[in-house]
Amino acid sequence: MKTIVTVSSKKQLAAFIDFPHDLYKDDPYYVPELFIAQRDLLTIHPFHKHNTVQPFICYDGEKIVGRIAAILNNAHNEYNKKNDGFFGFFDCVNDKKVSALLFETVTKWLKEKGVTGELLGPVNFSTNEPCGLLVEGFDSSPVLMDTYNFPYYADLIQNAGLEKDIDLISWHWDGNNYDDKSVRLLDALTGRLKRSNITIRKINLKDFKNEAAKLREVYNSAWDQNTGFVPLTDDEFDYLAKDLKLILDTDFALVAEQDGKIVAFGLALPNYNEIFKTIKKGRLLPTGIFKLLFGKKSIKSIRIYALGVVDGYRKMGIEAVLYGTIIKNYTARGFKWAEAGWTLENNTMINEAIIAIKGDPYKKYRLYKRKI
Known part of the structure; x- marks a missing residue:
């Protein structure tokens, strides 16, 4: 049975941060984020002074099968005169039921916070930080402060009803x-x-x-x-x-x-x-x-x-x-x-x-x- 856990303890936060390490353990291009940097980003970063972030973990029995964070970026909404919500830190096994549950959870949380506009992402926490889903260029490791994901993520996100907003390009010499x-x-x-x-x-x-x-x-x-x-x-x-x-x-x-x-x-x-x-x-x-x-x-x-x-x-x-x-x-x-x-x-x-x-x-x- 698949269940969602709202991250609220240090132990749960550590599990949230560590999940990608198990998911990508056999991927030759995966680069682990530094634990201390991710922990501080999710707890003491100044972003939290004016905005709200809620991480969630999806379990299948006792096994973690997905994670996501709902992000209420008040600064974005005030600056752009919007009422949007964001998702970030999305990682998931190749299971559309799991990803659908994760996006349903984020959407429900944002609605309860009064969001009525669009769901945007992935961002961790905004375009000022690592953002975007890799859709081309899976044959090499990400460079510093870039994101990385499996190719199937795009199908999971589209299956949840999201569509392209804009693409970001990285250039190589x-x-x-x-x-x-x-x-x-x-x-x-x-x-x-x-x-x-x-x-x-x-x-x-x-x-x-x-x-x-x-x-x-x-x-x-x-x-x-x-x-x-x-x-x-x-x-x-x-x-x-x-x-x-x-x-x-x-x-x-x-x-x-x-x-x-x-x-x-x-x-x-x-x-x-x-x-x-x-x-x-x-x-x-x-x-x-x-x-x-x-x-x-x-x-x-x-x-x-x-x-x-x-x-x-x-x-x-x-x-x-x-x-x-x-x-x-x-x-x-x-x-x-x-x-x-x-x-x-x-x-x-x-x-x-x-x-x-x-x-x-x-x-x-x-x-x-x-x-x-």
């Missing part, structure tokens, strides 16, 4: 297989920007608190027209910045500045998933911490995580200089491949810029929607 036009033109473009008093520099980790405050303004401005965007609160951005600072490499963390004002930034991160993949069940203790500490130098890929330019400074060449500098540093450091992503499928300007430097659209993620 293999070794030196890229059009180096942006690198060759780097000096000329940089000189042109300087004539407008725009300079490119590395993020200053010694003054990171002030840097983060300025970057928050750029982030919330540069992405405000994107589908599903919700501005990060000060606490949420500080939480994200604190985590990112632990893995930042200043060769790949750049800002564009005009007269002391940051107008754009580009951020690429070493792909720590190469290490996380070897850490059993995402536990840093007793041995995982050593794999993390001593594995940094073995990382051979990066993820271009974010590149944003505030309105009024676009199409000036800033994007090309940021990309070109990251590519130049990436090749000089001996990294083997890079991913940029994700980008919205309808973001023609940035997608054409990536295609121009031979980016390969190798993975696609999908956001779904359905009337509540």
Whole structure:
């Protein structure tokens, strides 16, 4: 008999977090999330100050066969003048009865909270965090902060009555297989920007608190027209910045500045998933911490995580200089491949810029929607 359990205890939360490890135990591309990071995300993340998240587990007898979280994102609804609800952390055996029960549970919970709009997802908790269902590109492991799932998930979600909202694209460069036009033109473009008093520099980790405050303004401005965007609160951005600072490499963390004002930034991160993949069940203790500490130098890929330019400074060449500098540093450091992503499928300007430097659209993620 299949039953739903509302997660309310530490033991249940641990079971919720650990379920994917058993589900994907034979999948060669699966990368476990760090337990401590997932636990903190679901309990102490600043998102919980203004919003509500309720995880659920589905049992078949004594065996866990699925999980899902219902998410009431008040910030999203206030910013977009909506009354929507979200689902996230969806993992399930290949059983439509189980997935249907999970979505029925989420829908009922959201209705009880007064949601009357659409059910959207998957997001963990919004598009500011890992989101989207992998629908193309199942032949490799996810990079840092990307999602991963079995191909059959799409059928389970569609069977529950959800349909495509929008696709997100991740782009791949293999070794030196890229059009180096942006690198060759780097000096000329940089000189042109300087004539407008725009300079490119590395993020200053010694003054990171002030840097983060300025970057928050750029982030919330540069992405405000994107589908599903919700501005990060000060606490949420500080939480994200604190985590990112632990893995930042200043060769790949750049800002564009005009007269002391940051107008754009580009951020690429070493792909720590190469290490996380070897850490059993995402536990840093007793041995995982050593794999993390001593594995940094073995990382051979990066993820271009974010590149944003505030309105009024676009199409000036800033994007090309940021990309070109990251590519130049990436090749000089001996990294083997890079991913940029994700980008919205309808973001023609940035997608054409990536295609121009031979980016390969190798993975696609999908956001779904359905009337509540």
